Amino acid sequence: MSSKRQEQAKIIEKLSKKKDKEHGMCHFRKNEIEKLLSMFNKYVENTTNKKKLDRLKFRDILHDMFGMTDDMLMDRMFRAFDRDSDNYINHDEWVLGLSVFLKGVLEEKTRYCFSVYDLNQDGYISREEIFQLLKQSLIKQPSEEDPDEGIKDLVELVLKKMDKDHDGRLSYADFEVSVKEEPLLLEAFGMCIPKPEKCQTFLNLISDEYGMKY
The missing domain is CATH 1.10.238.10 (EF-hand)
Known part of the structure; x- marks a missing residue:
């Protein structure tokens, strides 16, 4: 196994074991996390940072994938995903943010x-x-x-x-x-969680049946 694959396997293992509600728990299975990471890597490959999502790219994803259009809310959503407040979203923040966004329980x-x-x-x-x-x-x-x-x-x-x-x-x-x-x-104050049909469409992208064609 290459060092890159080993590193990704460690990330997947770490994220799959996240159970702490306060600091982020993960509702995705390992195979889903793997596909989310592959998706993340594809998104960041053409960005300036190469390893993290910036605000503009994240906004594009929210618009294209989930039909969101409110700039103020999308900016606040970026900040909610950006747990370490460094103005970028790393792969952990991407997976854990989407876990709440798509599969979170009511409290989350x-x-x-x-x-x-x-x-x-x-x-x-x-x-x-x-x-x-x-x-x-x-x-x-x-x-x-x-x-x-x-x-x-x-x-x-x-x-x-x-x-x-x-x-x-x-x-x-x-x-x-x-x-x-x-x-x-x-x-009550604006859409910051995707509509059920948009949510399901995205989840279909990371299901076992999906062929990784993103």
Whole structure:
């Protein structure tokens, strides 16, 4: 076995044994991890870094593979994947990020979505952040004289429903309880998890039946 193959085998083994919810656990089988790594290597071969995904390439993948278009959310998703905050996504971050993105349990997806929506990363989703997120994701109606007023009203409705401790902002605890009560609130402020059909299409790419033609 070549040294490159040995190194990849070690990475696959390490990732397949990840069981720590706090620092990332892996829901993929070894053969799926192998295909994800091959996919990753293909994506990075034409990048400047050659070993890591940059923000623009990651955004292209989100757009092409999952039909995502919201620049602000895609930037926040990049930061959620980029666990060591070095402005690149390495192969571990790629696999573990996709594990939550595609196969995560509700608790993992709740943490992930909260981190995406917490725009300034202070541990809360403020009234201002909710406004910015809703303004970005809602389609403006041409007939509306002041669409911001409608969004402000919606922000207040959201806070009334989700702000459990009534402090005018959403803590992780507020968000978690709200999502457990109503799972649809997981993506209350914009799409940051792929639609089921897009998710399944991607998973088909790394299934045993797929011929590695990406």
